[in-house]
Amino acid sequence: MKILGRNKLMTPVIIQTLKTHPVILALIALVVMFSGLYPERFLTPLNFSTILRQLVTLTLFALGPSIVVVTGSLDLSYIGIWMLGGILVWLLMPILGMFSILVIPLLGLVTGLLIGVIQVKAKIPSFILTLSLLVTYWGLTAALSGGYPRPVRGYEFITAPLIRYLPTAFLWSIPITIAAVFIMKRTRIGTYLYAIGSNEEGARLAGINVDKYKILAFTLSGLFTGIGSIILFQHLGGAAPVELNLNNVVWPLVAIVLGGTPLVGGSGGPQRTILGALTFTVVYRGLLLSLLHPEAIQLLVGLLLIVSIVVGARGLKGVTIT
Amino acid sequence: MARLLLSREWLQKNMTTVGPMVAVIAIIAGFQAINPFFLSYNGIITLVYAMSYFLIAACGLTFVIMMGSFDFSVVSLLKLAALLCVLYIDKLGFLVIPLALLTSVGFGFINGLLVAKFNVPSFMATLGISVVVEGIALYLSKGFLHIIYDETFRVLATTFIAGLPSIFYWAMGIWIISTFISMFMPFGRRTYAVGGNPIGAGLSGINVERHRIYVFMLSSLFGGLAGVLYMAQMGGGSMLIGADMPIPLFASVVAGGTALTGGVGGPHRTLLGAIIITWLQAGMLMLAIGRDTQMVTFGLIALGMSIATTDRRRILIIK
Numbered sequence: 041m042k043i044l045g046r047n048k049l050m051t052p053v054i055i056q057t058l059k060t061h062p063v064i065l066a067l068i069a070l071v072v073m074f075s076g077l078y079p080e081r082f083l084t085p086l087n088f089s090t091i092l093r094q095l096v097t098l099t100l101f102a103l104g105p106s107i108v109v110v111t112g113s114l115d116l117s118y119i120g121i122w123m124l125g126g127i128l129v130w131l132l133m134p135i136l137g138m139f140s141i142l143v144i145p146l147l148g149l150v151t152g153l154l155i156g157v158i159q160v161k162a163k164i165p166s167f168i169l170t171l172s173l174l175v176t177y178w179g180l181t182a183a184l185s186g187g188y189p190r191p192v193r194g195y196e197f198i199t200a201p202l203i204r205y206l207p208t209a210f211l212w213s214i215p216i217t218i219a220a221v222f223i224m225k226r227t228r229i230g231t232y233l234y235a236i237g238s239n240e241e242g243a244r245l246a247g248i249n250v251d252k253y254k255i256l257a258f259t260l261s262g263l264f265t266g267i268g269s270i271i272l273f274q275h276l277g278g279a280a281p282v283e284l285n286l287n288n289v290v291w292p293l294v295a296i297v298l299g300g301t302p303l304v305g306g307s308g309g310p311q312r313t314i315l316g317a318l319t320f321t322v323v324y325r326g327l328l329l330s331l332l333h334p335e336a337i338q339l340l341v342g343l344l345l346i347v348s349i350v351v352g353a354r355g356l357k358g359v360t361i362t
Numbered sequence: 363m364a365r366l367l368l369s370r371e372w373l374q375k376n377m378t379t380v381g382p383m384v385a386v387i388a389i390i391a392g393f394q395a396i397n398p399f400f401l402s403y404n405g406i407i408t409l410v411y412a413m414s415y416f417l418i419a420a421c422g423l424t425f426v427i428m429m430g431s432f433d434f435s436v437v438s439l440l441k442l443a444a445l446l447c448v449l450y451i452d453k454l455g456f457l458v459i460p461l462a463l464l465t466s467v468g469f470g471f472i473n474g475l476l477v478a479k480f481n482v483p484s485f486m487a488t489l490g491i492s493v494v495v496e497g498i499a500l501y502l503s504k505g506f507l508h509i510i511y512d513e514t515f516r517v518l519a520t521t522f523i524a525g526l527p528s529i530f531y532w533a534m535g536i537w538i539i540s541t542f543i544s545m546f547m548p549f550g551r552r553t554y555a556v557g558g559n560p561i562g563a564g565l566s567g568i569n570v571e572r573h574r575i576y577v578f579m580l581s582s583l584f585g586g587l588a589g590v591l592y593m594a595q596m597g598g599g600s601m602l603i604g605a606d607m608p609i610p611l612f613a614s615v616v617a618g619g620t621a622l623t624g625g626v627g628g629p630h631r632t633l634l635g636a637i638i639i640t641w642l643q644a645g646m647l648m649l650a651i652g653r654d655t656q657m658v659t660f661g662l663i664a665l666g667m668s669i670a671t672t673d674r675r676r677i678l679i680i681k
Contacts, residue, residue, distance in 0.1 A: 114485075162669040165622055167485045168432070168612070172664040175609045179657030187654070290493055293486075303483050335504065339497030345490040350480050 061312070063300055067319045074326035081329045089205040091321050096209045096275060098317040100268030102292035103220045104148075104261035106313040109296055110224065111237045111257045112305025113166035117155060119288050120177030121148045121262065122269040126280030127181045129273065130190040141195060144273065145266035151177075152262020156255030166258075178284045191279040198274040209275040213268070220264055220310040230309075233257050237305025287338075290345065295320050298348040320344070378619035378627070378671065382634035385617070389638060393645035400645060403525075410526055412644040414519075414533035415440075415592040416607075417636040420614045421540040422584025424632045427615050428544070429577050430557040430624025431484035435473060435492040436585040437604040437611060439466045442499045443589030444596075444603050448508040451515055463586045469495060470582025474575030488578075500601055509598035519594035529591050536584065540629035550628075553577055557624025606653065613664040614639040621671040639663070 058065055074082045081087065101118050108115040125144035132140035155173065159166050199208045224230035232253045235243040244250045273280075299316025301308025323344060327337045373380060393400040400409075419436050426433040443462035450458045469491055476487035510516060519529035544550035552573050555563040564570045593599060618635025620627025639660065646656055 158665075158669070163672055163674050164665075164668045165432075165485075168622060168668055169665065172609060172612075172661045172668070174661075176658050176661030176665070179654045179659075179661060182654030183652070183658065187652075286493075286496070290489065293489070297486075303486055333501070335497070335501040338500055339494060342490060342493030342495075342497050345493055346476070346487075349482050349486050349490055350476065 061300060061315060063298060063312075063315050063319050067315070067322060070319065070322050070326060074322070074329070078329060082326065085205045087325060087329070089207065091325050092210045093207045093275075094321045094324065095317055096207060096213045097272060098292055098295050098321060099213050099217060099314055100272050101265070101288070102295045102313045102317055103217060103268060103310050104152075104264035105292060106296045106299075106301055106308070106310050107220065107224065107233065107264065108166070108257050108261045109301050109303060110305050110307075110309050111233050111254060112240070112303075113159065113254070113257070114170065114303070115152075115155065115166065115258060115261045116170040116289060116293075117151055117173050117177070117262070118265040118269075118292065119284065120174040120181075121151055121265045122272055123181040123281055123284070124177040124184075125266065125269050126192075126273050127184045127190060127282075130192050130280050131184060133192055133194075138194060141270055141273070144269045145263060148262040148264070148266020148269065149259060150262070152259040152265075153255065155262070156258030159258065160251045160254050174284075174289070181280065182282050185280060185282050187282060189279045189282055191277075192273075193278070195274045195278060198271060207275075209271050212271045216264065216267055216271075217310065217314060223260065224309045225311070229253065229256060229260075234306060234309075238307070287341075291320065291341075292317075294341070294345045294348065297345070297352050300352065302352045303349070378631070381670075382618055382631070382638060385638050386634060386641075389641050389645065393641075393648070397645070397648055399648065405648070407527065408648075409641055409644050410530045411595060413636055413640040414527075414529040415588045415595065416611065416614070416640050417533045417633065418536045418591065419585050419588040419607075420611055420632045420636045421536055421629045422581035422588075423611060424540070424615050424618075424620055424627070424629045425544070425553055425577050426484070426581045427620050427622060428557050428624060428627060429553050429574065430560070430622075431477060431574070431577075432488065432612075432622075433473065433578065433581050434485055434488040434608065435469065435495060436581060437607045438492040438495040438499070439469055439582050439585040440589035440592065440607070441601070441603045442466070442469075442495050443586035444593040444599055445499050445503050445508070445601075447515070447590055447593040448510050448598060449502055451510055451512050456515070459590055462590050463583060466582045466586025466589070467579050470579040470585075471575060473582065474578035477578065478571035478574040496601075503601060505601055507598060507600040510593065516594050516597055519591050527595075529595050532587075532591055536587070537629060537633055540584075540632075544628045544630070549576070554625055554628075557626075559625070606657070609657070609664055610639050610643065610660045613660050613667065616667040616671055617663055619671055621673060622668055623672055626673070627671070 101122070105115040105118060121144070125147045128143045128147060129140045132143055136143075151173070155166070155170060158164065159169055198212070202208050202211070224233065232243070232248050235246070235248060236250055236253055240250055295317040296313050297303065297316070298319055299308065299312035299314070301312055324337070324341065327340060390401065399405050419440055423433055423436050443466050446462040446465060447458045450461065454461065473484075473488050473491050476482045476491070477484045517528075519527060519532070521528040523531060544553065552563070552568050555566070555568055556570055556573055560570055592603065614635040615632055616622065616635070617638050618627065618631035618633070620631055620635075642659070643656060646659075
């Protein structure tokens, strides 16, 4: 009896969850599909381990920007923070020793603050602002590194394997994610950011200091990207990269949009971004393990982005879009 | 007259025109002083080659920015059009040109559809389309370098008329047409109106959705045309075509004085912007200044000019 009663309670909760997070259905369908099509390649511990590894990359890059997307703006600077941060670690290594890794979150914090202040005071669309900054950071990275990837030794302990098949970086990403979700869901800052995203003018009239909280959103985004980049720096090879890869910029965006955070803001958030990142990673691994041409995969990823933004922009009639 | 020209009001009023002109003169004088080769005949040919296809693509992007939107896919469409030309020139002959242009316009139509009908923010829609276009380009070219052996195709851009290559006249033609459209035709008026105030434009009887689609088609058409002429000029290429172009292209539009908020500026200004950016790039190349320094420069120009051209009195909310 007790179990039955519980089931009665649980069913509406599950249906409600699926209604608000349709991506879960897609995720289950995809896993079933790939497992059915080629179980010998998809259902292996190694593959799941790889999925987790890619999930970490995507989650840590996308967490910060998803805070900004909630307010309705966009932050593309994450790759720039990761690249420039990596090369600063290499530069400062002889001076600061092991503490030089802390320069990455500091850079993230400063970058976020800078973006926020410029966006609020100079009123430039955040997309262009962060894109220009990203390219500037890339140029700086290439100039400082002299054009070579610069490996930095000594931080291997960050991702030293603890449990077989479970990437340590994944364990690191859990507290970071929880912190982001906590800020967005359980603090006043989060509530205000959602309010700004759904109606900025209304939030202003309700007495929220919109400018301050927008700057705070960008700063938080930069900080989370910076903290994540400490893990990613070691996770992605322990060297500062010098080439900008468009895929690195686009995929976290796909994860955010796919997770169900609309680009106009007001709903969604980091907790959804994890789902989006997981779905994207499963799709990507599934396609990669299929016998499709590697060239075709990029095409399909682009189509996935288009479909998810069209679905995400549903019901926005009457909203002024630029 | 002289006092009128130098008065403060006049300067304030025309800052967006005077500023770029001063910048152009400074660039020419600066590089000429460092490197006497800059303004020799061969130097000018280099500058003209660097500027021409760039200007065509920038004119298209200007219309979109004038309308208050953004088109990220121009560079990808330039790449796709160029690769279509080199891949199918042997099979189709000169029919590749309409093929490349129609493909570009088709993608422009999808861009417009996504923005106008599905209410997707323009940068996101065009970013998605640009990933798809890059995918198609990669699929078709397989990542290899392709070279055109058909000399008649290359005549399009490399015939010398009155001492300058023909691509220069193409670019000037497109620039004059764009300026004419923006200044004297209803299409241009509507673009300014939609950029200035989309709701007001809709209320005054402009079909805003349809106009947005048209503008995205126009910008993609110019992007495709720039790609065709680029291929005729270069005679070959791979996926790396336009790899560093997006930010300089955008910087050239805002450096000319077209504000991101829409409704101000126009293609006539983009000529100066394109000259500033491409001549700066060419001059830096002549001085063997690397790609990294160039990227920092263009990123900062894009940032600084976006701040300088935006009229902050009008904006209440910016995302």
